[in-house]
Amino acid sequence: MKPKKNIQVFRTALLGITLLAGMLVSVGQARAEKITVAAAADLKFAMNEIVAAYKKSNPTDEVDVVYGSSGKFHTQIQQGAPYDLYFSADIAYPRELAKAGFSAFEVKPYALGRIVLWSATLDATKMTLANLTDPKISRIAIANPKHAPYGKRAQEAFIASGLWEKVEPKLVYGENIAHTAQFVQTGNAQAGIIALSLALNPELSGKGGYWLIPDKLHAPLEQGFIITKRAAGNPLAKRFAEYMGSQAARALMVKYGFVLPGEK
């Protein structure tokens, strides 16, 4: 009796799932113009606003953005991930992809990133990197320097200030810059080094404060993007790439603390 009933329930569920999946697929097919953008985590807030502004003038275009670590996207694109545009926090990644033939056009620099010292609990505006040696600060979050560009620059800044040996035991490593900010935001790390673009976001700027780390302490965070090979013939991908150079988009980038190419 019971097993039979279970089989019936199972069958009904299976049917339901199949129908649902079918509906989702058909909905997806109904929308013709669509691109997927892979963007470094530091772009999160700026890119959200840029996409919103873009869609206001191009309401029929569909732009999906995936945020994550630049290194991960680099690997994924090599393995054929379906991204049409790739915005990296480190121009070295897209350059490498272009060299290997994964890019439709040339690599285009779009911004210079800046790093800041940020805390959710302390007033970081009155701090410098040297304050991090204070024993009261037991945990400092940075992005993993092994593969995250912002983490690499943070490490360089510590080394340039001669603080690396002292702070290294306190460091915890976020998977990307957004994850690093999360460690600080939840208070699990008292301070961290994150992207200026994140620190300027209303969600984070309400707390604590930030101190801009002088750009002479680290190599420039030159950021670049490519249109991937698969999107070579996609007019929407090209349209969106061009929009990044528009006045509206540049203004938004500046608002989030990015220095734009050709400006100072």
Next chain:
Amino acid sequence: MFLSASDIQSIFLTLRLAALVTAILYFLGIPMAWWLARSRSRWRGPINAVVALPLVLPPSVLGFYLLLTMGPHGPVGKLTEALGLGLLPFTFPGLVVASVFYSLPFMVQPVQNAFAAMGERPLEAAATLGASPLDAFFTVALPLARPGLLTAGIMTFAHTIGEFGVVLMIGGNLPGVSRVVSVQIYDHVEALEYAQAHRLAAVMLIFSFVVLMILQRWRPKNGQGGA
């Protein structure tokens, strides 16, 4: 050398974590499974569901909540600080606590099923032979549940070894503390060190295969009512 020093460090860290978590879960999970298999309390359903949550919850959700609750503003964080233990995120004990939560169903469910399958009858027999409930638990229920206990232990151990999301969320990627094998592989891949990633990943693959083979072997054996 086949594996780098940091790879080997991550392997030993992972084994230490998995062994500790399995041991702790034997202590916590067996009484829980016993209660869940036999209780008629109205709390049974909800608690069963809570135990099973990590099976369906994304590790990131679990990791995020653990990060919040164990952080300085969370209840667990306030407690550990009040006890002078400091905060748990980015520490090995913190990782152990998180993994205990994450692997809980892998311990509780096989044991619970084993207890439920044996039913009341062997315990009734033990009672008529003069065994108190506690006596019967140790001399009848546990020995009869042995296949379930072994399965649960192996599953818990293997699952803890394979854990990634929660560790990443609360571990802080510290060598020797929270940089377990899965995280180490992820770092290798992110840093485009594919050769190193391959080697370590192969070790994991072989390990997982062996574990599953062992589990396969166990089942038919105890089905014949032998050992």
Next chain:
Amino acid sequence: MEEIAARFALTYPGFNLDVDLHLPGRGITALFGHSGSGKTTLLRLIAGLARTENGRLTFRGQVWQDEDTWLPTHRRPLGYVFQDANLLEHLSVAGNLQYGAKRSCGRQVNLDAAIELLGIGHLLERKPAQLSGGEGQRVAIARALSTAPSLLLMDEPLASLDLTRKQEILPYLERLHRELAIPVLYVSHAPDEVARLADHLVVMAEGRVVADGPLAETLARTDLPVRLGEEAGVVVEAVIVERDSSWQLLRLGFGAENILWCRDSGQLLGSRVRVRVLARDVAISLSRPQDSSVQNLLAGRIEAIANDEHPGLALIRVQVGKTPFLSRLTRRAVDTLALKVEREVWVQVKTVALLDQT
């Protein structure tokens, strides 16, 4: 004599149990009834495996349960034989026996005697999964004795076995009956087992006790609501007084001077035996038959005439000396012979089944 006093009231959906029993402190008491009559529930209540708030149970003056007392099963000095052996699968036969022996609370245990009594010496090293049904049940009985219990409870120990296995175990149960000094409560729905083993009979129906008394007396009652159907009959305790080797027959004496003949199956002269006489094998005639093939003729007096299950049949109780016999006749025969209570008649017993097989 009264050593067990049990009073229980219990309500499950669709089932009520309400009993107030006083049972003898020795011999085998059969709890007899159809399935669903509550006999197993009663046994579990006595063992403490089931519980009702509404109950009182004393054993040899010791309170096992009342309003304020509840002695858990493991503290009650009892042995319990389950319907299927219910051996502990992870232990060997010896391990099962020692499990109880180790927990006998200081009572003197003679495991060897139990092993010998049930003939399981050659099985000790085996695991329960390697035993046949009959062997398993014998081990279960020995295990129940391993705690040196003061009371043995048996829940249909033969019900899960086929006829051959039953025949294998019954002799052991009879030995148990002869050699065991403790009282036994034996749940059964099989009249032949009851006839063979019991000294005292409690008949249950729908959660109530409908008859309760010594076996021979209770079996001969014609007013039981629980009919034994084809199995209706009496049990007679007799002594073998003569062996007729030329005809391969035994002469059994019972009462003052009554005799029955039965087939010789090798019993010793002078031994006490139990024979079963089914109502359908007993005929009645008004005068002493001269030319009947039936050899067992007894003079008696009709004590009662009752309705049988079928409206065309009647159940007649005839007293032969102090021993009652039951006879099943058609209503028409009763009418033709004008049988009445107090009437002197001749009883013809066609078949006598010797129950003990030593």
